Amino acid sequence: MEKEELYFLVKHYRDNTISDQDLKKLKDYLRSDSSDALLDLVMFELAEKNPLEYEGKEGNDHLFGSIQGKLNAQNQKKLLDRVTTLNFIRTVAALFALVGSAFLFSKSNWVKELPNDSYTISQDWSKIAPGKSKAKIVLENGQEIDLEDLPNNKTLQMDGYSLVKNDQGEISYFIDGESNIRTDLYNTIIVPKGGEYKLNLPDGSQVWLNAASNLKYPINFGKESRKVELTGEAYFHVVKKLAGARKLPFIVLSGEQELEVLxxxxxxNTFSNKIKTTLVEGAVQLRFSGGKQQQLLPNQQAVFNPSSEKLEVENVNTYYSMAWKEGAFAFDNAPLEDVLGSLSRWYNVSFDYNINKKSPHFTGSISRYDSIEKLLELIEITNSVKFEIKGRRIMVSG
Structure with a gap:
């Protein structure tokens, strides 16, 4: 194959504009013995002439996804630097989103053993849709309010306060000026699998809740502290509040960890039997049983294992922890179980494992609003595992 033709095929594969006929031609070439050197050169030239840019658009349907993005909302930096060397691993990582360790460290095996055109997962996936904004609130009296059914711009008047769903679908609380609501009256927002929700707490703090997460909070925080309880995953933007001249602390309880916001x-994130705290801005103080304490600085992450009581703190790229809030899956050398755990919660499916080899690891980012079939195809193309659907259960073999 001539270099110009291969460049054309790879570019259109990258841009998700490749035809079925050209895709077959590209796969046949990758299986050939002569593919390596020319493919290295084409990928390098493509990365140099057309560097990948993070678009951040909901519904972006690039086949390869994107492993670039903003570091955080403050500086809008790129997640990864522009590819400028002929290093094959980095070039491939820039072109394909969910690349497994089996792919990264054994390209020659991958190109010779691509799955057939009829993938194991080319079945009927139409009933499995990405998650969306949905949740319910359980009031202090046990009454449940389905927020998905509640119309936008709707106000529910309660005893001493009102609950408002604005035109963006967000929930906010407003306490009546002369009411004296007890500080031991709580609401709980429950976000199911396949859901996400943004909540404005009574003090004005904002909380984005991920799928399969709950947050319990008082209607009236009072003048001592602002204390909430989290199960699952949430992103917090906490506002400062004063009680007279004293700062009113904001505290998040999550299992064995108590977090005080500064x-x-x-x-x-409390998934995977660990409590993972990632600080984007400001400072937090973590407290654990036995008197152990840890203060975090921006761009630091603390991982606490309740069973071993082990605490690890390291500097991280916060994008990988907050990408879900921006509408993306993002993984940094994540094991297969963590990747599929995220898919399970978001698409409301379960995975059954029958794997006898070491779990592959994945690095990359892709829209949360792509079909699950597409995401699993990206994993399958690493030739590390295969998937088979049975209702809302997905068999994993390899």
């Missing part, structure tokens, strides 16, 4: 934005 004015901040952070992500808190």
């Amino acid at each position: 004015g901040t934005q952070f992500n808190l």
